[in-house]
Amino acid sequence: MLAVGGFVPFTTIDFPGRLAAVVFTQGCPWRCGYCQNPHLWQTDGVSGGDTSWAAVLEILETRRGLLDAVVFSGGEPTAQLGLAAACTAVSDRGFEVGLHTGGAVPERLAAVLPLVDWVGFDVKAPFDLYEHTTRVPGSGDRARESLSLLAASGVPFEVRTTVHSALLTPDALRSLACELDALGVGRWMLQPFRAEGAPAYLGASRYSADDLHTLTSGFRGHREVRLA
Ligand code: SF4
DSSP states (O other): OOOEEEEEEEESSSSTTOOEEEEEESOOSOOOTTOSOGGGOOOSSOOSSSOOHHHHHHHHHTTTTTOSEEEEESSOGGGOTTHHHHHHHHHHTTOEEEEEEOOSOHHHHHHHGGGOSEEEEEOOSOGGGHHHHHOOTTHHHHHHHHHHHHHHHOOOEEEEEEEOTTTSOHHHHHHHHHHHHHTTOOEEEEEEOOGGGSOTTTOOOOOOHHHHHHHTTTOOSEEEEOOO
């Protein structure tokens, strides 16, 4: 069983090159101050929508041949006991499986990697500075372990980082670029924090797209700065 917090029946932006539906899972063990989905944090008996996992599967039956893929997003999908079974249920219906994760539960990520076709991995900071963003001790070690597992798995993936100057100093960005490079990451998408999306306590980010390119030049793979 999967705890579903929301469902988007059609998207072109959540799995590169695929028409997909997105299942937002309910529950996240981290507490990022800038989280845009805090209604998906709680795990006990809370639902952000009217859609149960059984109802999602019924909808997917009517989308065979119309959608390429189903993406599990969150919240944090690896916090779900039923994630592997849900991935199998999706592929049994003929869809590819996408996963958006921050890698909070490495052992569950390891279990589902053989079942997924693409991963968008959210990296928040150099791993020894994670707690500053997630407000959870040990989160950086778990994220690093998960990203190492993913990089070694052969599953296509990209790393995504949302950057705000109040959370990532220039030195932190340079350090993160080198850490991702050392882990063998091939694609890194950087997204400047949108002024209108930032909580008031952060204020506006001081980085331009050019700043981000310059500060992350230690990463030798494919880099893009995505402007929302
Ligand atoms: S990991 Fe993602 S869902 Fe969880 S608190 Fe942070 S931003 Fe929100």
